[in-house]
Amino acid sequence: MELQLALDLVNIPEAIELVKEVEDHIDIVEIGTPVVINEGLRAVKEVKAAFPNLKVLADLKIMDAAGYEVMKASEAGADIVTILAVAEDESIKGAVAEARKQGKKILVDMIAVKDLAGRAQELDEMGVDYICVHTGYDLQAVGKNSFEDLQTIKSVVKNAKTAIAGGIKLDTLAEVVAAQPDLVIVGGGITSQADKKAAAVAMQQMMKQPVAQG
Numbered sequence: 001m002e003l004q005l006a007l008d009l010v011n012i013p014e015a016i017e018l019v020k021e022v023e024d025h026i027d028i029v030e031i032g033t034p035v036v037i038n039e040g041l042r043a044v045k046e047v048k049a050a051f052p053n054l055k056v057l058a059d060l061k062i063m064d065a066a067g068y069e070v071m072k073a074s075e076a077g078a079d080i081v082t083i084l085a086v087a088e089d090e091s092i093k094g095a096v097a098e099a100r101k102q103g104k105k106i107l108v109d110m111i112a113v114k115d116l117a118g119r120a121q122e123l124d125e126m127g128v129d130y131i132c133v134h135t136g137y138d139l140q141a142v143g144k145n146s147f148e149d150l151q152t153i154k155s156v157v158k159n160a161k162t163a164i165a166g167g168i169k170l171d172t173l174a175e176v177v178a179a180q181p182d183l184v185i186v187g188g189g190i191t192s193q194a195d196k197k198a199a200a201v202a203m204q205q206m207m208k209q210p211v212a213q214g
C-alpha cells in the first residue's frame with residue numbers, strides 16, 4: 001500500500017519545503033489541480049527535479065484532449081497523470097495510449113460518478129492503471145466520504161490498482177486500511193498538521209501493519 005501526499009494549497013517553493021519534511025515517508029507527491037492552475041506544469045517539473053526519487057502525480061483531472069495533456073504532463077516529468085472517469089471513453093483510451101507510449105501511468109478519478117461499479121468495470125477493461133474513489137472538497141464539506149465506494153470498486157476491479165482520496169485523516173485511516181486499497185491519497189491530513197513528518201510517519205506505519213484476517 002502506497003502513500004501519496006496531495007499538495008493543493010501551496011506555491012512551488014512551499015511545495016518543495018513541505019515535501020522536504022516528509023519525503024522519506026511518502027511514495028508519491030501529487031501536484032494538485034489548484035497548484036497546476038496557479039503555477040502550470042512548471043510545478044511538476046520543479047518538484048520532480050527537487051525529488052527525483054519520488055514519483056510525481058500531476059492531478060490534471062483531464063476531461064478532453066487527453067493524449068495531448070498526458071504528453072505535456074509527461075514531458076514535465078509526471079510519472080502518473082489523472083483523468084476524470086466521467087470523460088468520454090475515447091478520452092480515457094487516448095490517455096492510456098499516450099501514457100503507454102511515454103512509459104507513464106494513468107489514474108482515473110471517480111469523482112461525481114453515479115454508477116461506480118459499472119464505470120469501474122469499464123475503466124478496468126480499458127487498461128487504466130489506477131481507479132480512485134474520491135470525495136472532493138465540496139462534498140467533504142457536507143460530511144461525505146468514500147469509504148463504502150472503495151469496497152464497491154474493489155469488488156469489481158480485476159487489473160487496475162485501487163485508490164482512495166478525500167479528507168482522510170489519521171483517525172479515519174484505519175477504516176481505509178482495512179479495505180486494503182493499493183494507494184491512499186492524503187492532503188490536509190498531513191499538510192494541515194503542525195508536525196507534518198509525525199503525521200506522515202504515523203500514517204505510513206499504520207499502512208504497513210498486517211491486516212487481521214477474519
Ligand SMILES: O=C(CO)[C@H](O)[C@H](O)COP(=O)(O)O
Nearest residue numbers: 006165166167168186187188
Ligand atoms: O484532489 C483533491 C481535491 O480535488 C485533493 O488532492 C484530494 O481530495 C486529497 O486532499 P484531502 O486529503 O485534503 O482531501
